[in-house]
Amino acid sequence: MSFLSPLALIGLTLVALPVIVHLLARRRAARLDFPTLRFLRETPSFRLHPRSLRQPLLLALRVLALVLLILGLARPLIAPRPSSQKTRLILLDASLSMRAPHRAEAARAEARAIINSLAQGERAALISLSTEAVALAATTVERAELLAAVEKYEPGSGPIDYNKGFAAAAALLEREAPGAAEVELISDFQQSNFTGLTAQLSRLNARVNPHAVGASLERNAFLSDEEVWKGARGVELSAAEIVSSAEGRSGARRAWTIAASAGEQPDIIWRTEANGQLTGSIKALAPDDFDADDERFFAFVPPRSARALLIETDAETSLYTGAALEAAASSFDESHALLTRQRQLPAQASDLNPYALVVLTLHGQLRADELRVLTDYAAAGGTVWLSLARTADAPQLNALAQSEAGSALPFMSLTRLTAGRAWNLGAADTAAPALRFMSEKTVSALRAIVVREGYALEPRAGADTLMRWSDGAAAFVSTRIGAGRLLLLCVSTESAASGLGSSPALPSLVYSILREAASPREPLSYTLGAAINLGVAPESSVTITEQSGRVTQAKASALMQRPLSVFKEAGIYRLETEAGARFVALNPPVSESERSLADAADVQRYFDGKEPSTPAGGKEWREAAERGGNIWRYFLGAAFLLLIAELFVRARRQSRSRLMSAGIRSES
Amino acid sequence: MAADSSNTTSATTRLLRPSILASIGRLDLIARTVVEGFLAGLHRSPYRGISQEFAAHRPYIAGDEVRRVDWRVYARTDRLYVKEFEEETNAPVRLLLDTSASLKYAPGDASKLDYARYLTAALAYLAIRQNDRVGLVCLDTEARERTPARGGQRHLHSLLALLERISASGQTRLGPLILREAGQWKRRGLIVLVSDLYDAPVEIVEAAVRLRRVGHELIVFHLLDRAERFIEHRGTREFRDLETGEVLLADADRVRRSYIERMDEMRAFFLREFTRAGADYAELDTAEPLDKALAVYLRRRKAKGSR
Numbered sequence: 001m002s003f004l005s006p007l008a009l010i011g012l013t014l015v016a017l018p019v020i021v022h023l024l025a026r027r028r029a030a031r032l033d034f035p036t037l038r039f040l041r042e043t044p045s046f047r048l049h050p051r052s053l054r055q056p057l058l059l060a061l062r063v064l065a066l067v068l069l070i071l072g073l074a075r076p077l078i079a080p081r082p083s084s085q086k087t088r089l090i091l092l093d094a095s096l097s098m099r100a101p102h103r104a105e106a107a108r109a110e111a112r113a114i115i116n117s118l119a120q121g122e123r124a125a126l127i128s129l130s131t132e133a134v135a136l137a138a139t140t141v142e143r144a145e146l147l148a149a150v151e152k153y154e155p156g157s158g159p160i161d162y163n164k165g166f167a168a169a170a171a172l173l174e175r176e177a178p179g180a181a182e183v184e185l186i187s188d189f190q191q192s193n194f195t196g197l198t199a200q201l202s203r204l205n206a207r208v209n210p211h212a213v214g215a216s217l218e219r220n221a222f223l224s225d226e227e228v229w230k231g232a233r234g235v236e237l238s239a240a241e242i243v244s245s246a247e248g249r250s251g252a253r254r255a256w257t258i259a260a261s262a263g264e265q266p267d268i269i270w271r272t273e274a275n276g277q278l279t280g281s282i283k284a285l286a287p288d289d290f291d292a293d294d295e296r297f298f299a300f301v302p303p304r305s306a307r308a309l310l311i312e313t314d315a316e317t318s319l320y321t322g323a324a325l326e327a328a329a330s331s332f333d334e335s336h337a338l339l340t341r342q343r344q345l346p347a348q349a350s351d352l353n354p355y356a357l358v359v360l361t362l363h364g365q366l367r368a369d370e371l372r373v374l375t376d377y378a379a380a381g382g383t384v385w386l387s388l389a390r391t392a393d394a395p396q397l398n399a400l401a402q403s404e405a406g407s408a409l410p411f412m413s414l415t416r417l418t419a420g421r422a423w424n425l426g427a428a429d430t431a432a433p434a435l436r437f438m439s440e441k442t443v444s445a446l447r448a449i450v451v452r453e454g455y456a457l458e459p460r461a462g463a464d465t466l467m468r469w470s471d472g473a474a475a476f477v478s479t480r481i482g483a484g485r486l487l488l489l490c491v492s493t494e495s496a497a498s499g500l501g502s503s504p505a506l507p508s509l510v511y512s513i514l515r516e517a518a519s520p521r522e523p524l525s526y527t528l529g530a531a532i533n534l535g536v537a538p539e540s541s542v543t544i545t546e547q548s549g550r551v552t553q554a555k556a557s558a559l560m561q562r563p564l565s566v567f568k569e570a571g572i573y574r575l576e577t578e579a580g581a582r583f584v585a586l587n588p589p590v591s592e593s594e595r596s597l598a599d600a601a602d603v604q605r606y607f608d609g610k611e612p613s614t615p616a617g618g619k620e621w622r623e624a625a626e627r628g629g630n631i632w633r634y635f636l637g638a639a640f641l642l643l644i645a646e647l648f649v650r651a652r653r654q655s656r657s658r659l660m661s662a663g664i665r666s667e668s
Numbered sequence: 669m670a671a672d673s674s675n676t677t678s679a680t681t682r683l684l685r686p687s688i689l690a691s692i693g694r695l696d697l698i699a700r701t702v703v704e705g706f707l708a709g710l711h712r713s714p715y716r717g718i719s720q721e722f723a724a725h726r727p728y729i730a731g732d733e734v735r736r737v738d739w740r741v742y743a744r745t746d747r748l749y750v751k752e753f754e755e756e757t758n759a760p761v762r763l764l765l766d767t768s769a770s771l772k773y774a775p776g777d778a779s780k781l782d783y784a785r786y787l788t789a790a791l792a793y794l795a796i797r798q799n800d801r802v803g804l805v806c807l808d809t810e811a812r813e814r815t816p817a818r819g820g821q822r823h824l825h826s827l828l829a830l831l832e833r834i835s836a837s838g839q840t841r842l843g844p845l846i847l848r849e850a851g852q853w854k855r856r857g858l859i860v861l862v863s864d865l866y867d868a869p870v871e872i873v874e875a876a877v878r879l880r881r882v883g884h885e886l887i888v889f890h891l892l893d894r895a896e897r898f899i900e901h902r903g904t905r906e907f908r909d910l911e912t913g914e915v916l917l918a919d920a921d922r923v924r925r926s927y928i929e930r931m932d933e934m935r936a937f938f939l940r941e942f943t944r945a946g947a948d949y950a951e952l953d954t955a956e957p958l959d960k961a962l963a964v965y966l967r968r969r970k971a972k973g974s975r
Contacts, residue, residue: 029904029917035770035780035896036866037909037916039930043923 008074015070018062022055058649065642072635086180087139088124089169089206090114090146093187095130096528096592098155099292100188103214107186108150110211114184115146125172126150129187130158131529131564133168139176157292157570158529159589160190166204173206181206185607188214189598190591210607214597219245221286222593223254223296226524230305230356234259235278237268239296243286244595256282258302270298277583278302279572293593297572297585298524301381301483304356306332306518309340317361317389320493320501321510325359328511332518349376356517361387361492365396368405375408379482383434383517388414389492390453401460410463410479410488414455417469423451426470434478434487435466437512445505451498454491483521487513525585528570532559532584536577545574698786725749759857760803760817761795763788764849765831766863767806768840769910773864775895776955781836783954784862784891787961789831791860794962796824800858804830807845807863809838814849817857839911843871847878856883860965864891865938866911873941886947889961890938893954897931899924 003009034040090111098104111126118124118141126137126149137149166183173181183206226239238255254267258278262271270280279299288294308325312318318341325339345360347369352358358377366386374384388397398413400406417423428435428443435443446467456473459465466487467476478487493501500506526532534542538557544566545551554566556577567573567586575582728737728748741749765788771781788804795802796819803817804827813830842863850859859879865872865888879886894900904919935951942949950964 029906031906031908031915032901033773033910034907035773035864035910037907037912037914038866039927039934040907040916040918040923042930043918043926 003074003076005073005075008070011070011073012067015063015066018059018066022059055653058646058653061642061646061649065639065646068635068639068642072632072639075632076635077631086119086122086182087173087176088114088118088122088182088184089139089172090124090126090184091129091133091165091169091186092126092136092153093130093160093185094128094134094153094155094158095160095190096155096157096292096588097160097188097190098214099157100214100217100290103188104153104155106213108153110186110213111150111153111184112147114186114211115143115150118143123176126153127165127168127172128153129160129162129165129168130156131161131164132562133165135168135172139172156528156564156568157586157588158564158568159527159592160187161529166208169206170204173204183208184211185209186211186213188212189603190594208607210603212597212600212603216246216597217244217289217595219243219286219288220290220293220593220595221284221288222293222590223282223284224590226282226296226298228298228300228303228520228524230303230518231257232305233257235302237282237298239282241284241286242593243288244593246595254282272302273299273574273583275581275583276301279583279585281572281585290593290595293588295570296525296587297570299572299583299585300520300522300524303520304381304518305338305354306514307338307340307355308357308359308514308517309342309352309355311345311358311360312341312343313361313363314389314494316495317387317493317501320506321359321361321387324493324506324510325514327507328514331511332515345370345373347373349373349380352377352382353380355382357383357385357514359385359387361389362397363389363391365393366400368400368403371400371406371408374486375481378408378484378486381483381521383485383487383513385487385489385513387489387492388455390494390497392455394455408479408481408486410460410477410486411457411474412460413458414490417451417454417456419453423454424470425449425451425475426468426472428467429465432464432466432478433516434485434513435509437515438508442505442508442512445503446500446509449499449503449505451491451500453497457488457490485517525587527589528567528586529564529589531561531563532567534559534575534577534579534582536579540577543576545576547571547573698789725751760801760853760855761791761858761860762803762805762817762849762853763791764846764859764861764863765804765806765834766808766840766842766861766865767812767834767836768808768864768866769837770864770866771836771891772910773893773896775893775900778954779836780864780891780893780954781834783952785831785834787889787952787958788862789828790958790962791965792824792827792831794965796820802827805849806834807842808836808840811845811849840867841871842867843873843875846872846875850875850879850882850884853884856885858885858887860887860889862889862891865934869934869937869941873938873945876942876947877945880946886942886945887964888938888942888947888949889964890935890949890951891954892935892951897928897953899927 092107092111098107115124121141123139123141124137124146125135125139126146128134128136136152137146140146162185165185169183183204185208187210189210189212221241221243223239223241226237228235228237230236235258236255237258238253240251240253242249242251256265256268258270263269267283267285268280270278273279277299278301279297281295281297283296284294306329308329310318310322310325312322322339322341329339340355345358346352349372352373358374360374374386378384394414394416397406397409401409401411401413425447428438428446430436430438430440430443447470454469454475456469456475457477459474459477460479463477463479465474465477467474469475475490476487478485491498491500493506495501534540534556536542536556538555538560540556542554542556542559543551544554552566558566559575570587572583572585575584725738725741726749728750732750736750738749738751741747765784767781767784771779771784773780774782792802792804799819801817801819802823804813804815805811806813813834815827815830842861842865846861876886876888899920901920903921904917907916907918908914909916939949939951948964948967950961952961
């Protein structure tokens with residue numbers, strides 16, 4: 001039986017009231033002076049037991065009526081009698097940490113022991129649980145089948161997600177006949193994976209029995225927090241090597257320089273792929289007890305140096321913008337942050353490749369060939385920052401934007417701001433890549449700038465608006481072109497156009513744009529089990545080539561929704577889509593590398609002894625339970641009848657007592 | 669006329685109820701009210717004929733008591749005549765009053781002791797009115813307030829005053845005490861025991877047998893209240909023994925039947941044994957009028973006189 005309003009059951013404490021009343025009634029017996037006790041003493045039933053209650057039948061009726069009343073108010077649900085058949089779901093932790101010495105074998109042994117202890121006719125299923133739950137054996141009564149499935153169990157390289165396991169178990173139980181269910185969870189209970197369990201557990205409607213296997217590692221070394229940048233000597237790669245031991249955590253940052261297209265050292269191996277990406281792996285060198293997480297893979301587009309090219313189209317903007325670029329560049333390591341000035345835009349995009357950022361203020365017209373050079377440079381990973389001067393030829397730019405050659409421009413049209421009044425910048429998207437290194441103070445300073453001449457844009461679809469004018473029109477937009485970006489600011493640093501050139505906010509704005517331009521465009525690696533977005537249609541086919549040369553096919557949506565079914569192991573994968581080839585590196589989660597496991601108290605707190613609020617069962621059971629939801633009326637009716645019976649018994653007892661006195665007297 | 673007589677009788681009976689007598693207060697008034705009321709209705713009551721009978725008139729001679737002159741005859745005949753009764757025994761009447769603590773039981777307005785007091789006073793009044801000598805002994809742990817048998821109004825007043833001040837206390841052993849008192853009496857007479865008889869029944873009966881054996885007449889008035897006899901109390905009570913102070917917790921409703929059986933056994937025992945011993949045994953409900961007791965007394969008194 002379960003209850004729709006279980007809080008009403010607190011009222012059961014009221015059952016004590018009639019008992020107390022009867023006890024008090026017994027204690028309140030009045031004293032009576034009587035001539036002699038001789039005949040009372042000779043009466044066999046003269047003595048009332050000191051602890052006995054008066055009128056036990058009345059008390060029983062009262063207590064029972066109260067209990068039924070409260071049970072009725074708690075809205076009981078009486079479901080059809082559940083089947084005596086019991087179902088056991090055996091969840092085996094298949095996360096990376098289970099690769100620690102002896103844990104997998106211990107898990108298998110525990111699973112075998114559970115299977116061998118199954119009662120006759122008891123059903124069980126075996127589920128391997130990591131980021132996803134995979135059924136190794138469907139629900140069956142065949143022990144041999146289950147034992148064979150145990151041998152198929154192998155820990156993977158991903159993290160564990162208990163919630164997924166419980167959700168899978170709940171789904172499996174939905175399909176089962178109603179009856180008792182228990183979940184046998186076999187895991188090493190890695191310390192960091194217990195968050196958010198309670199809600200899912202409460203929905204499971206089955207008792208969870210934890211089985212901890214394995215012991216904490218003595219010592220584990222692993223790598224994390226990789227960073228990369230372009231230095232003077234080449235690509236600089238660094239990572240933190242962390243040693244987790246019984247004494248605590250210690251760590252040191254290690255750095256590698258990738259100067260050649262390929263190379264191999266004891267702790268690093270890399271090569272340059274055909275698409276320009278650098279792929280390889282680094283290794284933790286500290287001795288430890290767990291080897292599965294010692295190697296860390298990477299795959300990235302080599303970043304550009306923090307070098308900027310300023311195209312000097314006029315003296316004033318060159319002065320202000322150049323000064324800001326000089327200041328921004330000085331914030332970087334001097335060895336690789338440089339500013340170059342040129343009068344003309346190079347004719348070839350390849351001439352721009354050494355630079356992370358190209359800055360250009362547009363006066364008059366922008367030719368289609370100039371735009372092509374800039375877009376080619378951006379497609380290769382560069383960042384182009386255009387500003388519109390007062391003398392920009394708006395009609396020509398609009399015409400170019402409307403043409404096929406100008407499709408890379410981030411706007412559909414632009415118009416001059418109304419002359420004769422002052423304008424200000426308004427909202428800014430400080431989460432956008434180009435502005436993410438700016439402080440709020442800089443944004444406020446930008447808003448304080450008075451603009452006399454500028455342009456308002458109608459952004460092209462897919463373009464991001466970084467800042468707006470105070471009236472809401474777009475003022476600063478960005479669009480992705482290949483691996484790079486093109487930024488367009490609708491005001492220049494000319495003093496006649498605005499106060500931007502002399503504003504202290506300008507160096508900060510320039511720094512943020514330059515730093516973003518010099519950063520890698522993609523993460524160095526993904527965590528196993530995390531969704532991978534290739535930026536293609538979900539139904540697109542992806543050809544996946546593993547390091548071993550094995551080739552598989554998958555939908556792009558699968559990489560988003562079930563990544564662990566596609567990428568089972570850490571490593572480097574080549575992904576080929578209609579947009580081209582790309583390499584991704586996958587590493588196990590750092591949470592699986594911590595040496596210590598949850599202590600017994602934590603495991604106890606989360607799992608042990610949690611009885612389900614309602615018996616497990618399928619939809620049919622629940623529907624039947626809901627149909628039986630009116631049973632409370634019968635409880636209240638029964639309570640009412642009992643109260644009437646109580647009144648009747650009380651009245652009858654009183655009259656009988658009176659009659660007995662009178663009757664005996666008359667007999668005498 | 670018949671209706672008038674009936675009204676008079678019922679009014680008298682009502683007057684004799686203990687609850688009404690308690691409101692009168694003074695014991696001498698109570699005694700007179702009871703006895704005169706009783707005698708006034710006697711000729712119309714079932715007790716008719718048990719009074720001391722009038723025999724004849726004889727002419728007054730010097731030395732006769734003036735109060736025995738029949739003034740009604742003098743009024744009609746203008747001669748002095750003296751009333752002569754059938755017999756004047758002048759035998760002593762000894763009233764034995766139980767004053768043990770159990771007599772303090774008072775379920776209503778009057779206690780059993782009050783009832784015993786009214787009864788004893790009425791008997792004394794009646795006896796002295798009939799020229800008997802009356803003595804009184806109060807019995808609890810000892811024999812107290814021992815008053816020798818005498819006649820006359822002054823003696824009656826002293827008896828009534830004594831009865832006014834007595835109180836109930838202690839336990840009693842009636843049998844031995846009665847025998848001890850009887851050993852001091854030189855003349856045989858009428859012994860009236862007023863008691864609830866809560867003592868060793870065999871000892872009491874033995875005492876009665878021995879009193880009868882030496883020639884005493886014996887009347888036993890057994891006082892029992894209705895509430896006491898049927899345990900008219902309800903529910904669980906702490907019953908405290910008025911004599912011993914002992915306390916028992918019991919549910920009156922549960923023990924009632926068995927209690928009454930025991931009580932009836934005792935009543936039957938006394939009735940049987942006193943009858944066998946030749947004593948008059950009368951059970952008196954303390955809620956009922958005293959006329960029954962007076963009738964019993966007169967019947968015994970007449971029997972003794974005719975012997």
